[in-house]
Amino acid sequence: MIPLARRMDGIIDAIDVEQTLDSGQVFLWYKRGRSYYLIYSENVIRIEPCHGQLVLVHESKPMYIDVERLFRLDDDIHAINHSIGHKDALIGEAVKRFKGLRLMRQDPFQCLISFICATNTSITRVRCMLEGICKRFGNKVEFDGLTFHTFPSPKALQDASINDLVWCGLGYRARFVKQAVYSYLDMDVESLLDGGYDEVRDILLGIEGVGNKVADCIMLFSLEKLESFPIDVWIWRVIARYYRDIVGMGVDERVRLSPNMYRRVSSTMRGYFGRYAGYAQQYLYCYARAYTFDNPSIYTINR
DNA sequence: GACCAGGAGTTGA
């Protein structure tokens, strides 16, 4: 049993595993009974929440994945929540309502492919696409009497034809994924982990199929850039309706974000929330999805 | 049948 979010002072904080897995940052997970199974690269990981505080972790392969790293328990969530949660009433409320939410530290390759697939579609369909890729190019694994297919390595996916990927349900994204595999194989992942935000973003933007938003997601969820502030349709609505005066003119949720506008708005939000803006973004994303704007409660929070 | 979904590339002004 591994304690989740054990602070330096020994206090253990609850993590809501389902809330975290279901927050749109990761797609290949399954709930079976009380257990959660996560496809992490070429591994299947079983996560068992226990009173919201402890998990049991088993893996299908000997390769050890540190659950404390996976759930970013090395982040001081109290300090983070304190630093972002007092910026305004909305983020304060979101932090309060999604107290068990955490960011995860994903495998960069799986994260890259996942968010290229996540353009202009729903989370449900992203899962279908990724499952198709796993079934076609990953390894079949029997684990706990259940059958899983792991995520293929870059080299395993290198041989995929565009037709193969289309068949997996990727549609027009197939050629982007195909190109991205080659790009990734040419990249030095360590330098992406160590590099600064601007530098790494520009490298990622060089991959076909990766724009501002996808680059931000990859950096936030797998490359240690916690200041990344991805803006999807939900976050854009939140900004347009709640942070309009912070971001400034020209903010209209009915208008699509141009790349330049995206950069300006995202940069402003990074400045506003600071080095943990990515956590703020994740809280706001969950809040916006859970309490849709049909629910007027979001309007009643005064800054 | 239109519209939406954790968007991005291309084109033309």
Add this chain to the structure above:
DNA sequence: TCAACTCATGGT
């Protein structure tokens, strides 16, 4: 620099 268009596709 930006709006308009296109790219697949399942769900509502």
